[in-house]
Amino acid sequence: MGDGDISATCDATSKEQLFIPIGLVADLWSARSRDEILQSFSKWVSVAIKADRCSIALPDGDNLVVKALNGDQAIPQGTAVPINGSVLGRVFANRTAEVVRDLAEQPFMDCRKLADAGMKCLIDVPLLAGDRCFGTLAVALRQDKDDLCKETAILTALAQCIATQLLVIEQMDHLVAMARTDALTGAGNRHALYERAAQVWQDWQQNSRPFSFLAMDVDHFKQINDTYGHDIGDTILCAFVRRVAARSRAGDQIIRTGGEEFGLLMHDTDLATATSRANRLCDAIGDSPFAIKGMELNITASFGLTQVLSSDAGFEDVMKRADMALYEAKAAGRDQVISLDQAELAA
CATH class of the missing domain: 3.30.450.40 (GAF domain)
Structure with missing residues (x-):
C-alpha cells in the first residue's frame, strides 16, 4: 500500500x-x-x-x-x-x-x-x-x-x-x-407493572410525588369474540393498546392485567390531572370507530381511577381501589370514568 x-x-x-x-x-x-x-x-x-x-x-x-x-x-x-x-x-x-x-x-x-x-x-x-x-x-x-x-x-x-x-x-x-411484555398486545405484563410500581412508590415515599392508577376494561368483549371471532378480538386489544399509548406520556406504564383488562400507571400525577387524562382516553376510545379488517367497529371501555393515598400500605391497595372504581363504572352503564378518593371511600 x-x-x-x-x-x-x-x-x-x-x-x-x-x-x-x-x-x-x-x-x-x-x-x-x-x-x-x-x-x-x-x-x-x-x-x-x-x-x-x-x-x-x-x-x-x-x-x-x-x-x-x-x-x-x-x-x-x-x-x-x-x-x-x-x-x-x-x-x-x-x-x-x-x-x-x-x-x-x-x-x-x-x-x-x-x-x-x-x-x-x-x-x-x-x-x-x-x-x-x-x-x-x-x-x-x-x-x-x-x-x-x-x-x-x-x-x-x-x-x-x-x-x-x-x-x-x-x-x-x-x-x-x-419477560416484561405481553406477547399479544405489546403492553407491559404484571412483572413490568410491579417493577415500575416499586419506583413510583419509592418516589411517593421519599419525595411526596403522587401517582395515579387507571384500571381499564374493554366493554362487552365476550360479545365481540362471540360475534366476530377471537382473531378480531385480539386485533381490537392490540388497537386499544396503541390508542392508549398514543395518548399517554413517556414513562407512563401500560399494562395488560387480564384478558381484556389493562392498567395505566401515571407517575407524578394527582387525581385531578389523572381524571382529565382518563376522560380524554375514554373519549378517544369511544368516539372513533376501530378499523379492523375492512370493518369499522364501535368500541367503548370502562375506567376506574384512583390516586395513591397516605393510608395505603403498598401499591396493592392502590390497585384494589382502582378495581373498585372500575366495577362501579361498569355497574353504572360502562363507557365512563369513575374515580375514588379518600372522601368517597369514607362516605
Whole structure:
C-alpha cells in the first residue's frame, strides 16, 4: 500500500500468537453496562497496539457515534461522524478493514481532524458478528510504520470480540424486554407493572410525588369474540393498546392485567390531572370507530381511577381501589370514568 492510499489490510496470515491483555479480561468481568465494556476495550486496545488514540463508533441513523474513546480527543466521545464522507463510515458500510496513511492528504473529515491533532495513520476495522456489523474499531498513530499487518490482525480479532459482546448484550436486552411484555398486545405484563410500581412508590415515599392508577376494561368483549371471532378480538386489544399509548406520556406504564383488562400507571400525577387524562382516553376510545379488517367497529371501555393515598400500605391497595372504581363504572352503564378518593371511600 502506497503513501496516501486507502486500501484493504493484510489477510489473516499475520494473526499468529495474538494475546489479549489480562487487564482487559478483568475489566470485562467487572463491567456492568455496554458503555463500561466498550470503554474497557478502547483502553486495552490502545495498550495492545501502542496507539495514540482508540475509538469505538456505533451507528445512529446516518451517523456513527463515538461511544468509547481512549487517548487523543481529536474527535471527542459523543461526536456523530457521517457515514457518507468518512473513512469510519466507509469501513462500516463496506464491512472491510482499511489502513489510511498520510491522513493530512485525505479528503475525509475524520482524517482531517486526526491529522490536525498530529496523527499520521489510521487503522479502522468493522465490528462483525455473523452477518451483522455493529460499528467500527479504529486506532490512530502519530508514527507510521512500513508494515501494519500485525496491528491490523490484532484489531480484527479484538473487533470480533467486541461485536460478540454487543450481540450478547442485544440478545439479553431482548430477553429482558420479552419477560416484561405481553406477547399479544405489546403492553407491559404484571412483572413490568410491579417493577415500575416499586419506583413510583419509592418516589411517593421519599419525595411526596403522587401517582395515579387507571384500571381499564374493554366493554362487552365476550360479545365481540362471540360475534366476530377471537382473531378480531385480539386485533381490537392490540388497537386499544396503541390508542392508549398514543395518548399517554413517556414513562407512563401500560399494562395488560387480564384478558381484556389493562392498567395505566401515571407517575407524578394527582387525581385531578389523572381524571382529565382518563376522560380524554375514554373519549378517544369511544368516539372513533376501530378499523379492523375492512370493518369499522364501535368500541367503548370502562375506567376506574384512583390516586395513591397516605393510608395505603403498598401499591396493592392502590390497585384494589382502582378495581373498585372500575366495577362501579361498569355497574353504572360502562363507557365512563369513575374515580375514588379518600372522601368517597369514607362516605
